[in-house]
Amino acid sequence: MTERPLVRMTGIGKRFGGVHACRDIDLTVRAGEVHALLGENGAGKSTLINVLSGVITEYDGAIELEGRPVSFAGPSDAQRAGIATIHQELDLVAGLSIAENMFLGREPRTRLGTVDIRRMRRQATDHLRALGADLDPRRLVGSLRVGEQQLVEIGRALSLDARVLIMDEPTAALADAEVERLFATIAELRRAGVGIVYISHRMAEIEVVADRVTVLRNGSVAGSVDPKTASRDDIIQLMVGRSVDALFGEGRNEPGDVLLDVHGLAVTPRRPTPGRTEPAGVDLSVRAGEIVGLAGLMGAGRTELLETLFGAGGSGRRAGQVTIDGRPYRPHGPRSALARGVAFVPEDRRGAGLMLEHSVTDNVVLSALSTLTTLGLVRRQAVKRTVAGQLSALAVKAASPAVATATLSGGNQQKVVFAKQLLTRPRLLLLDEPTRGVDIGAKAEIYRLLHQLADTGMAILLASSELPELLSLCDRVVVLHRGRTVAALPRASATQQAILAAANGDDAKETR
Amino acid sequence: MNSPNPTAVAEAPPETPPRRRPIRLPQDRHAIVDSFFRFQSLFGLVAVFVIAIAVSPVRNGESVFLSSGNLANIVRAVSEIGIIAVGMTFVILIGGIDLSVGAVLGLAAVGSATLMVDSGMAIMPTVLIVLFIGTAFGATQGAIVARLGIQSFIVTLAGLQAARGIARMWSGGLGIPIAYGDGPQEAPQAFSMLSGSINGILPVPALLFLAIGVGALLVLRSTAFARHVYAIGGNEKAARLSGVPVRRVRITVFAISGLLAALAGIIHAGQLNQGSPNDGAGYELDAIAAVVIGGTSLAGGSGSMGGTIAGALLLGILNNILALNNIDANVQLVVKGLVIVAAAALQKLRPRIA
Ligand SMILES: Nc1ncnc2c1ncn2[C@@H]1O[C@H](COP(=O)(O)OP(=O)(O)OP(=O)(O)O)[C@@H](O)[C@H]1O
Numbered sequence A: 001m002t003e004r005p006l007v008r009m010t011g012i013g014k015r016f017g018g019v020h021a022c023r024d025i026d027l028t029v030r031a032g033e034v035h036a037l038l039g040e041n042g043a044g045k046s047t048l049i050n051v052l053s054g055v056i057t058e059y060d061g062a063i064e065l066e067g068r069p070v071s072f073a074g075p076s077d078a079q080r081a082g083i084a085t086i087h088q089e090l091d092l093v094a095g096l097s098i099a100e101n102m103f104l105g106r107e108p109r110t111r112l113g114t115v116d117i118r119r120m121r122r123q124a125t126d127h128l129r130a131l132g133a134d135l136d137p138r139r140l141v142g143s144l145r146v147g148e149q150q151l152v153e154i155g156r157a158l159s160l161d162a163r164v165l166i167m168d169e170p171t172a173a174l175a176d177a178e179v180e181r182l183f184a185t186i187a188e189l190r191r192a193g194v195g196i197v198y199i200s201h202r203m204a205e206i207e208v209v210a211d212r213v214t215v216l217r218n219g220s221v222a223g224s225v226d227p228k229t230a231s232r233d234d235i236i237q238l239m240v241g242r243s244v245d246a247l248f249g250e251g252r253n254e255p256g257d258v259l260l261d262v263h264g265l266a267v268t269p270r271r272p273t274p275g276r277t278e279p280a281g282v283d284l285s286v287r288a289g290e291i292v293g294l295a296g297l298m299g300a301g302r303t304e305l306l307e308t309l310f311g312a313g314g315s316g317r318r319a320g321q322v323t324i325d326g327r328p329y330r331p332h333g334p335r336s337a338l339a340r341g342v343a344f345v346p347e348d349r350r351g352a353g354l355m356l357e358h359s360v361t362d363n364v365v366l367s368a369l370s371t372l373t374t375l376g377l378v379r380r381q382a383v384k385r386t387v388a389g390q391l392s393a394l395a396v397k398a399a400s401p402a403v404a405t406a407t408l409s410g411g412n413q414q415k416v417v418f419a420k421q422l423l424t425r426p427r428l429l430l431l432d433e434p435t436r437g438v439d440i441g442a443k444a445e446i447y448r449l450l451h452q453l454a455d456t457g458m459a460i461l462l463a464s465s466e467l468p469e470l471l472s473l474c475d476r477v478v479v480l481h482r483g484r485t486v487a488a489l490p491r492a493s494a495t496q497q498a499i500l501a502a503a504n505g506d507d508a509k510e511t512r
Numbered sequence B: 001m002n003s004p005n006p007t008a009v010a011e012a013p014p015e016t017p018p019r020r021r022p023i024r025l026p027q028d029r030h031a032i033v034d035s036f037f038r039f040q041s042l043f044g045l046v047a048v049f050v051i052a053i054a055v056s057p058v059r060n061g062e063s064v065f066l067s068s069g070n071l072a073n074i075v076r077a078v079s080e081i082g083i084i085a086v087g088m089t090f091v092i093l094i095g096g097i098d099l100s101v102g103a104v105l106g107l108a109a110v111g112s113a114t115l116m117v118d119s120g121m122a123i124m125p126t127v128l129i130v131l132f133i134g135t136a137f138g139a140t141q142g143a144i145v146a147r148l149g150i151q152s153f154i155v156t157l158a159g160l161q162a163a164r165g166i167a168r169m170w171s172g173g174l175g176i177p178i179a180y181g182d183g184p185q186e187a188p189q190a191f192s193m194l195s196g197s198i199n200g201i202l203p204v205p206a207l208l209f210l211a212i213g214v215g216a217l218l219v220l221r222s223t224a225f226a227r228h229v230y231a232i233g234g235n236e237k238a239a240r241l242s243g244v245p246v247r248r249v250r251i252t253v254f255a256i257s258g259l260l261a262a263l264a265g266i267i268h269a270g271q272l273n274q275g276s277p278n279d280g281a282g283y284e285l286d287a288i289a290a291v292v293i294g295g296t297s298l299a300g301g302s303g304s305m306g307g308t309i310a311g312a313l314l315l316g317i318l319n320n321i322l323a324l325n326n327i328d329a330n331v332q333l334v335v336k337g338l339v340i341v342a343a344a345a346l347q348k349l350r351p352r353i354a
């Protein structure tokens, strides 16, 4: 294409109170290229693209679109100019259907001026199909899993036919199959001359998809590299300012006795909810000190299984047997689960994990309040000390523990959820996508933490869409397919291929 | 909890950068701005107080507004609404609303009068029974909200009708006058204490309001229960998954609201020397207004008891000074409306950080 870049941002600066989120950043996007934006949690990536997408309207510096200076009055202004954005935090209206969400604010009209619902649904279906998602466009977004919501969000951005497409961690909640289809779509868009800004914490993706990489650190550009020539270590070095050693699961303590034992667990919901895959025959066990992974495609029922084990799943008739320490375990709700030493980190941190408008402190101590009170009175000093300890143990980046959690970057919010659950000192930790949106350095830190926790005898059951995560972290990987266990692969035989084959249901017939 | 091994990751940099140099000033300014918004109702209260002094009519060279008799009148007048507003604050903090409080006040006033006058009961049992009725009524509403998941607006709207109906049936639809004495059909003399003052200055109802207000303020500041209340208002699902006993807290909060409405009803009967089933009509709206002026968000999750107390006093002073200046009661209503909108608009301006 031409020399002139599609987008040129120069000298972009933005501060929030005392936090300098972006300072003097230059960024260009050319037509037909994928420009990856990397950086630790809180480096300023989302802030920068919020400037470009019109979410932030007060900033320093200038933006040019195809050579013409622009300044957007709001997101819809930027959309009209041809800039579509997939935001990191899912911004969909729970009470509206998929189709309504995708066309919100620009609903197709019939000749009579009413909303053309049929066209809307058809187009929504088409866009989702292109991404490999077979979702009924009439379904309410509130009933969708996080990964499905992400697909809707992507579909919405694609439906805008934009010239510039910004993707802020689009794959954070997607499993490998969906990611692959997204990449195919990206390749098509690139051929069509769309300029793409791509943010992700998954290094492997960057290597596949990016034409150019710009790394941000503490709000400034740390450097730009060519992903074809730069090694992963170079990039990480730029991001973190030091190298992050790879993680090895070897040298761990021998696991102890079986702590959680699940036998033929099945839940027949009273009213079946579309999109939920309740457990339909799950067998698994987790020993003290063991990390067991849960793999499966989207809709395999991993989240539902974890929710059921935490007493937070849908109501219905339960079959099968679950024991903890050999004693029967049937939680009525999260409280009884917590009382038995079970903790849960949900996948949807905004919907289910955090009180966004409340302080970091309030969030961190919520589950463990009973240990921080005397006669119902909160011990302030103890709270302060505990929170400070948790935040530094997890290296949470926040201006202070008193700021609203919503002002933290996505990855740091995730760490807050984590900090809260660990404070309950659980014996069994249930994790649903625990490193969604967490940067490489922090990820390594969380992995190390999990290993330490396991070494103290904690049992950990972890669902993840990121196969490399499961492979490097887990002693065993249990694969679910349509709500039932189809394979339990010990570390030695758990390969990417074996897991994918099982997840696709290739040997589901044998077990039936 | 962090690993002792000195790898790169463990010595992450958060201690040093980046919030050293330019930050001092803006953050301090921020703190000032923030405390203004946090205590906006207090500032509003002071402002209204000053204005009231300025515009007060003067009699015999003395400000009428500042006379001790007038000030006592103000606190007496706000005490019932104030007590109700304290309970309402808890309800609104969990993201709910309680429309039944005015009707429960009427029910309690009728109950107090009937039990003492018609049934010849002593004060203590009367008070305990009436408070129990209010608490049970609130708890029932809370249980319906918590168990059936019906919005509190609807449940308490129904509760409002029900409480009025019960009060009318109980009283035969008429106000029951309270006469004092030892004879039959007479209430114990001590009950009239509620219309009296301590040392002739501080009205008893105002004392009760202040005691309850300060008590609630302390509860909201420092108990685990309060953290749970805020958490439910902030994100109910997250609260439930964090092990907060959501149902129990809900029911408790509505029970508190019912209890305080009943207490306000007893005070009402004592001050007016009668209990009428129509007492307290519209009080729920004044209570909500006090809470909103106090800076508590109707969406739940944020707000303070100090704000509510200040909000109730502010409304009282406003009514008083307008009345002292012989301003038409209808104009008073309009002014009240403007103050509510102004208070809510101020909260919108509040910056999000910290
Ligand atoms: N609305 C806000 N108010 C105050 N501070 C903010 C706000 N938004 C972002 N910040 C701060 O700006 C910094 C940059 O945040 P940003 O969200 O851009 O990071 P990021 O690079 O996208 O991180 P992540 O990978 O975790 O998503 C962080 O320190 C964050 O706390």
Ligand SMILES: [Mg+2]
Pocket (backbone or CB within 6 Å): A045, A046, A047, A088, A168, A409, A410, A411
């Ligand atoms: Mg971000």
